[in-house]
Amino acid sequence: MARTPPRPPRDAAPAPRAGKAVTIRDVAKVAGVSPITVSRALNNPELVTPDTLERVRAVVARTGYVPNFLAGSLRSRRSRVIAAVFPQITNSMFADAIQAFTDRLRAEGYEVLLGLSSYEQREDELIAGILGRRPEGIYLTGINHSPQTRRRLIASHIPVVEAWDLTPTPIDMLVGFSHEKAGAAMARHLLAKGHRRIGLVWGKDPRAGVRRRGIEEALAEAGIDAVPASLEPPPGKFQFGREGFADLLRRGERVSAVACSSDPLAQGVVAEAQQRGLRIPEDLAVIGFGDFDFAAHTSPSLTTIAIEKARIGQLAAEALIARIEGREVAERVVDVGFRLVEREST
Amino acid sequence: MARTPPRPPRDAAPAPRAGKAVTIRDVAKVAGVSPITVSRALNNPELVTPDTLERVRAVVARTGYVPNFLAGSLRSRRSRVIAAVFPQITNSMFADAIQAFTDRLRAEGYEVLLGLSSYEQREDELIAGILGRRPEGIYLTGINHSPQTRRRLIASHIPVVEAWDLTPTPIDMLVGFSHEKAGAAMARHLLAKGHRRIGLVWGKDPRAGVRRRGIEEALAEAGIDAVPASLEPPPGKFQFGREGFADLLRRGERVSAVACSSDPLAQGVVAEAQQRGLRIPEDLAVIGFGDFDFAAHTSPSLTTIAIEKARIGQLAAEALIARIEGREVAERVVDVGFRLVEREST
DNA sequence: GCCGGAAATGATACCGATACCATTTCCGGA
């Protein structure tokens, strides 16, 4: 019984001891160099003889060594992690931005820590947890943050990009556009089409609120003060659009046009109106927001506001990278603007 | 000139020394306890006197101490990070799963590291980078992984959930459904509606490929061997649906029904067909896949295959949590199934 | 063959928390 334990079946090679993970010291020992040389071979191969490099790489491959970035990050103070906080990603315009942001950062060797704050007050807690992971940069959606969060972010001394909104006083950097102007553009478009009785089916998130103000101010300038609205909780689902329009009708609001805070809501309004026998745009004009992918391919196609979503993500990523690399960012506030796309629904 | 530098404008409170971050030792010193007691106050408050707890918390608040989880994770071997790898999130069904997955994990105090592999061979490299961060669990989309990646994951000894597909031999755990059966269900639906000339507008991702096989086999059983297809690169954009259908027509394929690998493609086909004066479903039946939010709200509404996307994310999260907490998972393979939803387009 | 500086490698300390075990404090019961 008291025999030496049988060696594992396969792997005649220096079998990684079960349970104990391979460390840089193990690799160093097998390769006959010091740990720091292994570190250099992996991170700065140009500092190492081709011969040494090859030897180290061979041992790494053979042992299945996986460097522990937690340890490395702790010492070097470089986590190569960037955090991104979004309210949500279902049915939202943020997916494109996340994709572009992540792709850009991956190309530079960063990993992305994703936080979803659900439009609630969870942002504080979420960001506290994130900061503990020592990201090298943070992307935030929107500019409405609690004083505590602002303080924490400033104290952290890491680059911060706020996105999707506009303010002359960002925490650090910003990539976005004016929701007030976007709202005004929607209003003016409907006014130009001759509409005077305009209803809103609108999401309850903060940026949508600003767009609504933009609409109402533009309408007020045209002498229109009553703007009936049906408010829906995020996310902007098609179903909520249907219900919102039904709600307006139920309340007896007689509107010739409906503006929506997002395309899914707008398409929901279209669907509900069509079901009730209304012709679009003759009986009812509908305008959305976001230029979602489907907007150009429904029947009728949807007039909307287009945002360069992916560009926001990409610019935000680049701003963070620039800062991390010590380059000064010329424009701390970038306005990517928006574009009204007129289609068949208005 | 040689005056002491002016103290920072505000903050009469014990100003954190610029540059040097507050550590647990600083907090301990100010609170008059040992570092380990601070650690306990923050992580296991029940181990500490209410009095001590309050004192520590006060100091933490005053100094703005942010625990360094890199250090803690290194020592405790618990990163409280879970990684999730998706091919992409734009125009995809994964957004709902990510949302549910992330929400569930946040509730348990985990942060999510998001990897987007872009359907390319980047998965290997991506996962290597991720493993270095020592996540406590990994969510993977799909079951097609390189041998190297499989080996690495197994060697890492962390719980793995594969999702969106089905196999009796997952790396560890799995939550998904049978794409083969889903494809067959689509085919049978069209057959039942009397269609014999069926075309495909189809995405090129691996799981779509399996669904296609399911369709073709079911059609073959019905004696239909020629199934013209137009293949489109991911992501499944509406525009690609239009082009795909145009492509079929250009090639002279006369079809009475088109099956698509995703709803956006299907809606693109619908749009293109409508534009060419075809009535749906009389002249052309169209079936999609995924039951995207818009599918029920377009005109005509879209017949499709519904997946409980959020449930996949949630179950995957729960499986990982269970494993991490040492509970045995009864069902290592969970089939969430699918449901054909018949609407107006077929 | 010798010299000097660059290239390659190594020794040591350290990042900031927590595991582990030891010590002190506290409190009810004999």
Next chain:
DNA sequence: TCCGGAAATGGTATCGGTATCATTTCCGGC
């Protein structure tokens, strides 16, 4: 009052890398 065990707290070592500085090796030019 004393005792014993639980509760609270602390000392020290350690996780696994890399920064820093020191040392050794290498090589061309004189």
